Amino acid sequence: MQPLEVKVGGEQPYTVTVGAGLLARVRVPQRHVALIHPADLPPAFVETVQAALSPTVTVSVPPRDGCKTLAVYADVLSQLAAANLPRDGAVVGLGGGAATDLAGFVAASYLRGVAFYTLPTTLLGMVDAAVGGKTGVNLPEGKNLVGAFWPPQAVWCDTDTLTTLPSEIFREGAAEAYKHGLIADPSLLPRVLSPDFRPGDPGLEATLADAIRVKAEVVTRDPTEQGERAHLNFGHTLAHALEAHTHHAIPHGEAVGYGMHYAALLSRALGGADLTAHTRAFLRWQRPTPLPDLTFDDLWPYMARDKKADADGVRFVLLHDLGRPYLGRVPGAVLRREFAAWQTDLTLVR
Ligand SMILES: NC(=O)c1ccc[n+]([C@@H]2O[C@H](COP(=O)([O-])OP(=O)(O)OC[C@H]3O[C@@H](n4cnc5c(N)ncnc54)[C@H](O)[C@@H]3O)[C@@H](O)[C@H]2O)c1
Numbered sequence: 001m002q003p004l005e006v007k008v009g010g011e012q013p014y015t016v017t018v019g020a021g022l023l024a025r026v027r028v029p030q031r032h033v034a035l036i037h038p039a040d041l042p043p044a045f046v047e048t049v050q051a052a053l054s055p056t057v058t059v060s061v062p063p064r065d066g067c068k069t070l071a072v073y074a075d076v077l078s079q080l081a082a083a084n085l086p087r088d089g090a091v092v093g094l095g096g097g098a099a100t101d102l103a104g105f106v107a108a109s110y111l112r113g114v115a116f117y118t119l120p121t122t123l124l125g126m127v128d129a130a131v132g133g134k135t136g137v138n139l140p141e142g143k144n145l146v147g148a149f150w151p152p153q154a155v156w157c158d159t160d161t162l163t164t165l166p167s168e169i170f171r172e173g174a175a176e177a178y179k180h181g182l183i184a185d186p187s188l189l190p191r192v193l194s195p196d197f198r199p200g201d202p203g204l205e206a207t208l209a210d211a212i213r214v215k216a217e218v219v220t221r222d223p224t225e226q227g228e229r230a231h232l233n234f235g236h237t238l239a240h241a242l243e244a245h246t247h248h249a250i251p252h253g254e255a256v257g258y259g260m261h262y263a264a265l266l267s268r269a270l271g272g273a274d275l276t277a278h279t280r281a282f283l284r285w286q287r288p289t290p291l292p293d294l295t296f297d298d299l300w301p302y303m304a305r306d307k308k309a310d311a312d313g314v315r316f317v318l319l320h321d322l323g324r325p326y327l328g329r330v331p332g333a334v335l336r337r338e339f340a341a342w343q344t345d346l347t348l349v350r
Pocket residue numbers: 038039040041042063064065068095096097098099101121122123124125128129130131132133134135143144161162163164165166169172173176252253
């Protein structure tokens with residue numbers, strides 16, 4: 001089957017290619033390349049890309065969000081400098097969203113910016129993180145609090161890589177595809193929950209391309225989150241708080257699943273359609289890691305630092321209905337009441 005292509009427009013247009021066997025066929029025009037990948041990635045992926053690109057330097061970074069720290073960021077920059085990667089070189093991020101977020105921030109800042117490419121190998125990376133140019137690292141105070149908008153020049157989603165992905169990490173990533181269904185393309189909702197949504201299924205690539213298209217269209221219109229792009233943050237105010245508070249014991253995709261259900265409860269409380277059956281169905285399908293004992297006050301300091309907050313306080317992405325997101329403020333009493341409802345619901349979805 002021919003690879004599928006999704007175009008991202010704007011000032012620096014690029015193509016997201018989705019298909020089998022792409023890692024071996026990757027080409028970039030730059031003569032010097034820094035390849036950045038997580039240490040626990042199957043070595044065959046790294047070797048295939050090394051054979052395709054002959055990188056000047058290959059940098060292995062800690063798995064998962066362990067690589068999204070200022071210390072790892074500084075170390076990677078030093079390794080690129082020690083290898084004399086020149087300004088007309090490129091950074092290639094290979095792996096999940098954590099590695100591509102770090103690699104993008106390195107690309108954005110090394111020598112004040114070099115070309116960047118992404119090779120996502122997780123479902124979440126393909127449908128979300130590798131596309132759109134949000135790059136960065138975490139602080140102990142919260143997720144992604146340091147970073148830059150630095151779009152890739154091309155994205156290759158090699159669907160063969162998904163066959164080695166542990167099934168729970170595949171289900172994590174489904175949260176972002178489901179999010180795209182809730183905020184823009186409801187046809188994705190049953191497709192994500194279908195038994196056919198799995199590595200190796202002949203229909204998977206079309207579903208991935210449709211999920212990617214939602215993000216591509218939003219970031220084409222609003223690359224630097226001046227407005228509409230914030231809708232891609234549906235579920236993320238609570239999600240990022242869960243990740244930070246649990247020191248990443250709850251991974252991003254699971255945190256987004258939990259956060260989307262809270263956002264659906266808030267949306268209903270403010271007069272929106274009742275979409276909680278959708279977010280509950282997703283949680284039943286995803287089977288996330290159980291949460292530790294939590295109170296609203298444990299999470300609120302992180303929610304208050306969310307990047308959608310402005311001088312007037314915290315804002316949430318809410319839904320009037322399927323495909324109709326908006327950015328709104330929620331009274332404190334409603335936040336607390338629906339947090340209690342969310343906790344009760346979580347005991348019922350198990
Ligand atoms: N920039 C964005 O727009 C954006 C969007 C969504 C999420 N994110 C970020 O992405 C991160 C989560 O990314 P993720 O869910 O991809 O997880 P991840 O990057 O933490 O990777 C999960 C694990 O799977 C391993 N792995 C990756 N591909 C594999 C494969 N094919 N086979 C076997 N193992 C493989 C990785 O090495 C890692 O240990 C978070 O830091 C989140 O904040 C960024």
